[in-house]
Amino acid sequence: MFSGKVVLITGASSGIGAATAINFASKGALLALTGRNASNLQKVAQQCEEKSNIKPLTIIGDLTIDSDVRNILDTTIKTYEKLDILINNAGILATGSIEDTTVEQYDEIFATNVRPVYLLTNLAVPHLIKTKGNIVNVSSLAGLRAFPTVLTYCMSKAALDQFTRCVSLALAPKQVRVNSVNPGIITSDIHVRSGITEEEYPEYIRRMASIHPLGRVGQPEEVADAIVFLASDNASFTTGETLCLAGGRQNCCPR
Structure with a gap:
């Protein structure tokens, strides 16, 4: 499906990014994978190579450093001489309300x-x-719905969703599609990195499962399937979309 297509994925060393990389690899894509954790990134690259017999390009970089961002794009183009799909996946989570967050x-x-x-x-x-x-941005249900205890995260994802819509309109005349996926709670290490301990994590997942109407949290592979769909020709008439993957939670009233 993606044979010969060059796909650049940020935050590819774990979670949704890693699952997305493996999914694209299984469909013949040429991958440029970037992340900050060199060891994890190499493990993901090896899994991708096992799927396709094609070794991905790996680029270690910190997206908060402009020169690293430029190097990621320049290295991808220098290696493959083109870019077909950009997956903006990298992100962090932080907790707190207006009363206890900081600037x-x-x-x-x-x-x-x-x-x-x-x-x-x-x-x-x-x-x-x-x-x-085309471009697929990895946003969150938090960009579409308000959650008071993750204020800055919600704001950042709402900004990303508006970015998706604005850029989709700007690039539509040039036949470049731009979409987002908006997951609910997905099993990944982002929650542990945001402050939940490994001991607390199983109970957190059990509690989160109870607030999703489908009765469970999502898996990175489920989000990866949606990303690959939006990046494929099967979604050729879809742009500016924010695709919710939240087990029905987006329709719930507070309780």
């Missing part, structure tokens, strides 16, 4: 979840126009 947390969240997406997309657009490619 430093706000700056950190936006410096990771929003600014690099803007810069990398800006740099990638000329190449995507050449290939009539």
Whole structure:
């Protein structure tokens, strides 16, 4: 399905990014994978190679550093000479309400979840126009619904969703599609990295399962399937979409 297509995925060393990389690899894509954890990134690259017999390009980089963002795009183009699909997946989570967050947390969240997406997309657009490619941003249910205890995260994902809509309109005349996926709770290490301990995590997942109408949380592979769909020709008439993957939670009233 993606044979010969060049796919750049940020945050590819774990969670949704890793599952997405493996999914694209199984469909013959040429991959450029980036992340900060070199060991994990190499493990994901090896899994991808086992799926396709094609070794992915791996680029270690910190998306909060502009020169790293530019290097990620430049290295991808230098290696493959084109770009067909950009997956803006990397992001962090932080907790707190207006009463106990800080402007430093706000700056950190936006410096990771929003600014690099803007810069990398800006740099990638000329190449995507050449290939009539597309972009999939990994947002969150928190971009579509309000949750008071993850204020800065909600704000950053709402900004990402509006970015998706605005850029989709700007690039539609050039036949470049732009969409987002908006997952609910997905099993990944993002929650542990945001402060939940490994001991607390199983109970957290059990509690989150109870607030999703389907009675469970989601898996990274389920989000990866949606990303691959939006990036494929099967979604050729879809742009500006924010696709909710939340087990029905988006329709719930507070309780």
